[in-house]
Structures are given as structure tokens and as C-alpha cells.
Amino acid sequence: MATLYQQFSLAEFVKQYSAEIAQPRYYELSLPWLLASESYMLAEGADVIVHCLFKKSDNKDIILIAWPLVHRGQAISSLTSFYSTVTEPLFFSKEAQQKLPSLLQCITQQNQWQSLSLGPIDSTSLLAQALSNGQDNIGYRRLFAQSDNFYLNELSSFEQYYQQRPSQLKNTIKRKAKKLAKQHSYHIDIITQESDLAAAFIHYKSIYQQSWKADEYSFDFIDYVCRHAAQQGKLRLGLLFVDNIAVAAQIWFVQESAQVKVASIFKLAYIPQYQDYSVGSLLSMALSEHVLSCDKVNEIEFGMGSEAYKKDWLPKLRSRVTYQFFNAQTIYGNLLALRKVLLPKVKAYFLR
Structure with missing residues (x-):
């Protein structure tokens, strides 16, 4: 299947594709939440770019995945804030999730970047699997943050x-x-x-x-x-x-x-x-x-945080993680990786 990669501003994306978006699992994955994050939580000098993957069918471009990311200089990150407890791309069909590695490859190969920060994401999600399995094609990876999510389902x-x-x-x-x-x-x-x-x-x-x-x-x-x-x-x-x-x-x-x-x-x-x-x-x-x-x-969940009282209300526990990548194809990306990934490992080795 031939695919096409395009970029939009968040306003352009909402205008063209908001009616096609399926209901997300959590309200904080919805367009109102993303728009509020752009309006009230964006750092100075940052822009939101929606990275989209399309398939060509009968001379039409059908959108598969949209991933709103924040670009600030040559740093790319998820469109989140400390109000957000989970993030992931917008999928326009269940089958589209299988194309996530392709979109990730387009983002990292067709944009100038030195660091890429993605999360918090469910540690068992397809996004987490794609980031883990495809990290050799992205760059150096480190686990930047991990937090508890108490919940109860069924x-x-x-x-x-x-x-x-x-x-x-x-x-x-x-x-x-x-x-x-x-x-x-x-x-x-x-x-x-x-x-x-x-x-x-x-x-x-x-x-x-x-x-x-x-x-x-x-x-x-x-x-x-x-x-x-x-x-x-x-x-x-x-x-x-x-x-x-x-x-x-x-x-x-x-x-x-x-x-x-x-x-x-x-x-x-x-x-x-x-x-x-x-x-x-x-x-x-x-x-x-x-x-x-x-x-x-069918389910109640507490966002993020490991406070002990939460176990009495919602006893099941899962983790949400944030990964940070550094571009192995650039000098500065390698220097960042040396400082953030390799040196801490060397230090930990000698402190054992």
C-alpha cells in the first residue's frame, strides 16, 4: 500500500479532519485537550506540527494516523503538559495502528531534530512497542520518566x-x-x-x-x-x-x-x-x-501518581513511560547521547 507523509498546523488539521477522528480512550487524548495544550501550555518559541500518514486509494488520500508534536528549535516532543497523564497519536482506524512505525520513520528522517521526547505512554501499548522495536532506526534511547497509573477495570x-x-x-x-x-x-x-x-x-x-x-x-x-x-x-x-x-x-x-x-x-x-x-x-x-x-x-483510572491511598480505591497498577531519543546521525545528537545516555551508564558501572 502506497503511503504519503504530510504536515499540518493544528488549526489546519482540525479544520480538515476533526470530523473523521474516532472517540479516543481518554478525554485527554481528544482534540479539545490538545487545543487547550497548544493555547495555554506551549513554551515560548514552540510550534505544534501535526505529522500525518495517508494511504492512496482510488486517487484519494485517506488519512491513517495523525501525531501532534511540539517543535522547539531542534527538539521535538509530545503535545502534553503536567496536566497530561497519557498521550498517543490519533488513529483513524484500528488497522492504522500497524502503520505507526512508518510514521515514526517519516518523522525522524524528514525533520531536523537532535532530541525527541515521547510520552507519557502506556507501557504495554503499540506505541511503546514501536518505540522499543524501532529504536535502532531512531537513535539513542533512554527512559526519561516512569509513573504509576492506578486503575480498576471489568x-x-x-x-x-x-x-x-x-x-x-x-x-x-x-x-x-x-x-x-x-x-x-x-x-x-x-x-x-x-x-x-x-x-x-x-x-x-x-x-x-x-x-x-x-x-x-x-x-x-x-x-x-x-x-x-x-x-x-x-x-x-x-x-x-x-x-x-x-x-x-x-x-x-x-x-x-x-x-x-x-x-x-x-x-x-x-x-x-x-x-x-x-x-x-x-x-x-x-x-x-x-x-x-x-x-x-467499565473502568475507573487515577491518572498518574504513586500515592498510597489510591490502592484502596483502585488496586490495579500499570506504568506509563516517557522515552527520550537522541539523533545518531548528527554530531550534536551524539554529544547529547554521550551526556544523557552513555556517561550515566559508565558512572553506574564504576559505582557498583
Whole structure:
């Protein structure tokens, strides 16, 4: 099959091909997420180029794969930020995944580059396999980062999920709910509609700014992805109110593809003075019940991070990795490889 390689800006790509894109596994692989990353998270001097592979059929060019990558100088990287927990190319059919090595070869052979950073990606994905099997054609490779992803799949009901939770977690939630109800009035709202988002987002910002977390880098990014998720029916923004004061907030996204429906936990925050009531756990359980009973999801996943508490909620574990490559065909690429890949190995050898 004859193939054709082309490049587009992200705006050009969206204009021509957005209607043909299949639903991704995770909301953060969607076009709204990519557009928000370009608008709010791109470093100065960087550009997004969408690398596309087409097949020729009956004098028509049919798109197979599109891979939005960031070009900054002679460094190429995935279109992600610290808000992103997974990335991969956009595939326009299941069969197109087999052409991934061909697109990777076009990217590395037809662009000027010294370093190539790809990830975070699921370590068992076809993309990870292509990067591992085809690394000799790319350059020197190193594992730049690896992170945990807690999840639970094959879910059928909230009752099934709840019964499998540790006794300590269930007892804590029962005790804290009883204590909170005895001392205060409280209720939980789960926002799914765009019409309710503006007011809910004000509560979210207030809670986050009072929480133990550092200052948010870009509320504009979060507002953008939440708004577009709400427009598509994918947003689940939970708020827990105590005496009509919003004290805990969580942002989840729901996405369905290939008969698998996934709920991804994106953001969690609460006001520390209410910690004694475990308001975060109460809200997590309420959202778990909502996505399992109302949305009928088959899987819930926590993004990235190895915090111990996550095991009580989602006990399965997989890894997501980021690979960095250095161009073996250029002097500077070899110098980078010497510094980043070979010297650390030599140092580790002599320190053993």
C-alpha cells in the first residue's frame, strides 16, 4: 500500500479532519485537550506540527494516523503538559495502528531534530512497542520518566465495586458521614451540564486556592477542558457543601470508545479545616457511585501518581513511560547521547 507523509498546523488539521477522528480512550487524548495544550501550555518559541500518514486509494488520500508534536528549535516532543497523564497519536482506524512505525520513520528522517521526547505512554501499548522495536532506526534511547497509573477495570456495578473495597475504607466513610451529618448539614452536587459549570467552577477555584496544593498554573486550561467536556457530556464535577459552603471538589471525565467506558479522575481538592470529616473520601465515593450507576463505566483510572491511598480505591497498577531519543546521525545528537545516555551508564558501572 502506497503511503504519503504530510504536515499540518493544528488549526489546519482540525479544520480538515476533526470530523473523521474516532472517540479516543481518554478525554485527554481528544482534540479539545490538545487545543487547550497548544493555547495555554506551549513554551515560548514552540510550534505544534501535526505529522500525518495517508494511504492512496482510488486517487484519494485517506488519512491513517495523525501525531501532534511540539517543535522547539531542534527538539521535538509530545503535545502534553503536567496536566497530561497519557498521550498517543490519533488513529483513524484500528488497522492504522500497524502503520505507526512508518510514521515514526517519516518523522525522524524528514525533520531536523537532535532530541525527541515521547510520552507519557502506556507501557504495554503499540506505541511503546514501536518505540522499543524501532529504536535502532531512531537513535539513542533512554527512559526519561516512569509513573504509576492506578486503575480498576471489568466493573459491572457500584455494588460490586463497593463490596471489594477494604473494610477500613468503608468503615471510615460510614463513620465520617455519620459524624458530618450529626454536626452539620451537607450535600453533594455533581455537575454535568455546561449551563451549571460557571458557578461550579467558581467554587472549584475557591476550594483549590484554600487547599494544601500549590498555586494552579492555569485555571484557563482547566476551564477550557471542562467546558468542552461538558458540551460533549463527558464532565463530572463533584462539589461537597457543608452548611452550604463548598469545601471539596473533584473533576472527573467520562469517555467511551470501542465498547469500553472509562472514568478518569483529573483533579481533587478540599479545604484542610474539613479534613477531619474525610470530605474528599465522601466525595470520591459519591462520584464512584455516579459513574458506575448512572454512566455505567467499565473502568475507573487515577491518572498518574504513586500515592498510597489510591490502592484502596483502585488496586490495579500499570506504568506509563516517557522515552527520550537522541539523533545518531548528527554530531550534536551524539554529544547529547554521550551526556544523557552513555556517561550515566559508565558512572553506574564504576559505582557498583
